[in-house]
Amino acid sequence: MPLAEILLAAMWICLTAYALFGGADFGGGFWDLLAGRAKAGRPQRNLIEHSIGPIWEANHVWLIFVIVLAWTGMPSVFAAISSTLYIPLTLAALGIIARGSAFAFRKVSTELWQQRLFGATFAASSVLTPFFLGTVAGALASDRVPPGIAAGHPIWSWVNPTSMVSGLFAVGTTAYLAAVYLTQDAKRVGDPALVEAFRSRALVAGGVMGVLAVAELIVLSIDAPQLFRELTAGRALPFTIVSAAAGVASLVLMWRRSFLAVRLSAALAVTALLWGWGIGQYPEILPGATVDEVAATESVLSANLIAIVVAGILVIPSLWWLYAMFQRDQRPAETVPDK
Amino acid sequence: MLETALDVQPIDLMAARLQMALSLGWHIIIACYGVGMPAITVLAEWRGHRTGDPNYALLARRWAKAMGVLFAVGAVSGTILSFEMGLLWPGMMGVYGEVLGLPFTLEGIAFFIEAIFLGIYLYAWDRLSPRVHLLTAIPVLVAGVASAFFVVAANAWMQQPTGFDVADGRVISVDPVAAMFNPATPAQTVHMILAAFMVAGFGMASVYAVSLLRGRRDRYHMLGFLIPFAVAAVVTPVQIGVGDWAAHFVADNQAVKLAAMEGIFETQRGAPLHIGGVVIDGEMRYAVEIPYGLSLLAHFDPNAEIIGLNEVPEDQRPPVNLVHLAFQVMVGAGFALLALSVWLAIVWKRQKALPRSAWFLRAASVSGVLAVLALEAGWIVTEVGRQPWIVYGVMRTSEAVNPAPGLVYGFVLVAVVYAILTVATVYVLRRLARDIPVPVAPQEADVSDYRIT
Ligand code: HDD
Ligand code: HEM
Numbered sequence: 001m002p003l004a005e006i007l008l009a010a011m012w013i014c015l016t017a018y019a020l021f022g023g024a025d026f027g028g029g030f031w032d033l034l035a036g037r038a039k040a041g042r043p044q045r046n047l048i049e050h051s052i053g054p055i056w057e058a059n060h061v062w063l064i065f066v067i068v069l070a071w072t073g074m075p076s077v078f079a080a081i082s083s084t085l086y087i088p089l090t091l092a093a094l095g096i097i098a099r100g101s102a103f104a105f106r107k108v109s110t111e112l113w114q115q116r117l118f119g120a121t122f123a124a125s126s127v128l129t130p131f132f133l134g135t136v137a138g139a140l141a142s143d144r145v146p147p148g149i150a151a152g153h154p155i156w157s158w159v160n161p162t163s164m165v166s167g168l169f170a171v172g173t174t175a176y177l178a179a180v181y182l183t184q185d186a187k188r189v190g191d192p193a194l195v196e197a198f199r200s201r202a203l204v205a206g207g208v209m210g211v212l213a214v215a216e217l218i219v220l221s222i223d224a225p226q227l228f229r230e231l232t233a234g235r236a237l238p239f240t241i242v243s244a245a246a247g248v249a250s251l252v253l254m255w256r257r258s259f260l261a262v263r264l265s266a267a268l269a270v271t272a273l274l275w276g277w278g279i280g281q282y283p284e285i286l287p288g289a290t291v292d293e294v295a296a297t298e299s300v301l302s303a304n305l306i307a308i309v310v311a312g313i314l315v316i317p318s319l320w321w322l323y324a325m326f327q328r329d330q331r332p333a334e335t336v337p338d339k
Numbered sequence: 340m341l342e343t344a345l346d347v348q349p350i351d352l353m354a355a356r357l358q359m360a361l362s363l364g365w366h367i368i369i370a371c372y373g374v375g376m377p378a379i380t381v382l383a384e385w386r387g388h389r390t391g392d393p394n395y396a397l398l399a400r401r402w403a404k405a406m407g408v409l410f411a412v413g414a415v416s417g418t419i420l421s422f423e424m425g426l427l428w429p430g431m432m433g434v435y436g437e438v439l440g441l442p443f444t445l446e447g448i449a450f451f452i453e454a455i456f457l458g459i460y461l462y463a464w465d466r467l468s469p470r471v472h473l474l475t476a477i478p479v480l481v482a483g484v485a486s487a488f489f490v491v492a493a494n495a496w497m498q499q500p501t502g503f504d505v506a507d508g509r510v511i512s513v514d515p516v517a518a519m520f521n522p523a524t525p526a527q528t529v530h531m532i533l534a535a536f537m538v539a540g541f542g543m544a545s546v547y548a549v550s551l552l553r554g555r556r557d558r559y560h561m562l563g564f565l566i567p568f569a570v571a572a573v574v575t576p577v578q579i580g581v582g583d584w585a586a587h588f589v590a591d592n593q594a595v596k597l598a599a600m601e602g603i604f605e606t607q608r609g610a611p612l613h614i615g616g617v618v619i620d621g622e623m624r625y626a627v628e629i630p631y632g633l634s635l636l637a638h639f640d641p642n643a644e645i646i647g648l649n650e651v652p653e654d655q656r657p658p659v660n661l662v663h664l665a666f667q668v669m670v671g672a673g674f675a676l677l678a679l680s681v682w683l684a685i686v687w688k689r690q691k692a693l694p695r696s697a698w699f700l701r702a703a704s705v706s707g708v709l710a711v712l713a714l715e716a717g718w719i720v721t722e723v724g725r726q727p728w729i730v731y732g733v734m735r736t737s738e739a740v741n742p743a744p745g746l747v748y749g750f751v752l753v754a755v756v757y758a759i760l761t762v763a764t765v766y767v768l769r770r771l772a773r774d775i776p777v778p779v780a781p782q783e784a785d786v787s788d789y790r791i792t
């Protein structure tokens with residue numbers, strides 16, 4: 001059995017989940033940043049806080065799984081990526097710290113200046129972190145991380161056309177997903193003004209994403225021709241088509257106010273994009289290094305796959321419960337049972 | 340496929356080690372609260388339901404609020420660590436990442452469970468019946484202890500690497516389970532988990548000891564002090580026993596570390612125990628010597644042989660003074676906390692009240708700091724005492740470090756961020772502690788404005 005491929009797929013599932021759930025949390029920070037002055041932006045910020053509050057910590061565990069599965073399943077690849085891309089990864093890590101703690105601090109602080117300070121930190125790092133993670137993806141997509149420890153260029157590996165566009169693309173994706181999700185959340189709490197606000201944001205973000213997607217493809221065609229070929233003519237073509245179609249469909253659905261359906265189509269667009277990239281790159285993980293050459297030993301792969309199955313059994317129902325609980329009616333049950 | 344291309348600057352190596360020590364040493368404090376605090380909080384909540392005493396319910400609410408902050412900070416500071424494993428030590432992760440992988444994957448499961456149920460526990464308090472709400476805490480408790488077990492098992496592997504074969508610098512076969520349950524795992528994990536309960540318990544009690552000292556001697560503050568203190572006090576004697584177990588383990592398996600802990604240079608029988616003292620020019624000075632003490636403690640035999648540092652070349656010795664000092668601090672703090680616990684136990688048994696002396700509360704209000712000191716000192720013994728090895732006897736720290744230039748600037752940046760984070764965390768927690776609690780009617784949705792604050 002191709003254990004390495006299965007582990008890789010599990011890792012990619014975690015990456016997708018991180019993009020869809022964790023990504024939307026980052027996007028919440030993006031809109032928080034643009035929500036305007038303290039008073040005017042209050043309702044939007046409250047909704048964002050309300051939606052992210054109980055779930056963001058669970059959402060970001062997906063990222064931890066991506067990292068751990070990378071070093072377990074393909075140790076030398078993990079070492080090559082993190083040593084060459086040391087700068088953007090450090091900045092992303094610091095962004096994660098700033099974001100999570102500022103969010104928690106803001107929630108418990110009462111004075112305006114504190115809320116502003118922590119809020120600004122939360123919002124700014126919500127934009128910077130996906131940007132740096134996007135540059136990392138761009139570095140991999142354009143084959144700028146050679147195998148070996150610190151073998152790539154510490155700067156140009158991530159300061160290059162593909163990385164920059166991918167960074168913007170990542171920020172755009174988070175913002176777009178968040179706007180889409182928040183529109184439905186606003187509808188559920190029954191605030192028509194907020195629904196409108198987030199609907200128009202989602203439409204604008206969706207349009208920008210379309211432009212960015214074209215830009216990304218143009219840059220790839222010059223900077224990463226091989227991946228471009230796979231995406232536009234090779235094995236990954238079906239994914240490109242699905243992603244584009246789902247993206248367009250999302251705009252239409254949002255326009256027609258099918259807020260629940262657009263959640264699905266937007267998520268599908270992002271999912272297809274990530275898997276298209278993965279499949280376009282496979283089987284070469286890093287330039288000249290295929291999966292077979294870099295995979296961990298069989299016993300490691302199978303032990304960790306068993307652990308992942310256990311994880312699925314334990315985690316998926318629990319996550320379901322968590323989301324379901326906080327997607328239900330937002331008002332607290334009036335009847336707190338007496339003992 | 341892995342070859343270290345460039346020469347590593349000594350300053351970059353130093354920076355990487357300091358960065359790792361800083362971020363681990365920071366995370367571990369918060370993580371201890373993540374392990375210990377849910378249990379103590381649930382204890383209070385449960386007592387509240389049993390007795391109907393609103394003071395318990397109020398305490399549980401307030402601790403839950405602090406937990407929300409601590410958990411967020413713990414989660415993000417832990418995430419940094421998993422980045423840093425690769426950013427700073429690609430030489431180790433590139434070769435041994437797969438050997439270390441299983442405990443970390445399992446730890447990921449524990450994090451998930453912990454994060455999910457903590458979200459429910461904190462935010463759905465008023466949506467669930469009291470019984471279901473209490474039950475949602477159980478996965479949080481189990482997952483907290485489990486995650487401590489798994490990370491420390493990974494660290495234990497670095498102390499006693501087992502379960503793999505290497506050929507030509509490449510790992511060719513691995514037994515992940517044997518690697519996880521290596522000889523160092525039992526003592527180290529138990530010692531760590533108990534430490535977490537001590538840090539959380541004494542730390543929480545310290546806050547209320549300060550209030551009691553300031554004369555707020557109502558039942559609320561009394562209980563806020565007694566519940567966490569009792570938990571920690573019960574753990575303390577056990578912890579000292581487990582520390583002895585850990586020391587025996589070191590004596591049997593890491594002779595050089597033991598020699599550094601005790602400042603023993605010449606291999607000798609009937610080695611003395613050194614209390615205090617510093618090493619100057621390869622010799623222990625100014626120490627109080629307890630004849631035969633070390634041989635007796637380490638091997639239950641006054642004439643047992645103790646290997647000295649001189650047996651290994653100088654470049655294979657850890658920094659002796661730091662390790663020796665750290666060990667003294669840990670043991671000293673452990674016994675001081677034991678004395679405090681015994682003091683309360685004796686007085687309580689006689690008069691069902693706190694000791695009358697203000698010195699008791701003064702000591703109790705620094706007990707949290709003391710426990711953290713023991714914790715950090717213990718990790719310094721373990722990690723610095725392992726030097727110059729990153730994987731004991733197998734790989735040197737200098738072979739593992741990222742050879743990319745400029746690590747030192749990364750360290751400076753990280754240090755600044757942690758300084759700010761420390762200030763902000765302390766500030767926010769102090770604010771939370773200072774808010775005057777308003778005891779409301781028992782079941783009035785306890786604190787009705789609590790929801791999503
Ligand atoms: C509240 C915290 C605390 C307290 C009171 C103690 N320890 Fe400890 N000790 C730790 C917290 C700790 C720790 C920080 O958790 C360490 C670091 C690694 C580990 O597993 O536990 C540790 C490590 C550690 C080691 C090194 C293990 C190794 O390198 O593998 C030894 C020999 C001891 N301890 C011995 C003791 C003794 C004899 C104590 C008696 C007073 C004691 N500890 C109290
Ligand atoms: C959380 C409690 C821990 C603390 C406070 C701690 C402390 C330290 C310290 C002080 C150092 C620097 C040693 C030196 O350079 O002289 C260090 C290094 C290191 N620790 Fe730990 N450690 C902890 C747990 C762990 C765990 C659980 C792991 C891994 C699973 C780990 C992995 C490392 C690594 C990779 C290094 C760098 C290499 C080295 O210097 O040995 N540590 N740690």
Ligand code: HEM
Binds near residue numbers: 369373411417490
């Ligand atoms: C002895 C050392 C450690 C202990 C006992 C420990 C324990 C914990 C605990 C209990 C949490 C949950 C968060 C909280 O309640 O605050 C946590 C978070 C975390 N820890 Fe550590 N940790 C240790 C060291 C490490 C190391 C060395 C790593 C990485 C390699 C690490 C990675 C993480 C990560 C990624 C999280 C965030 C998970 C989440 O979302 O909750 N920890 N740690």
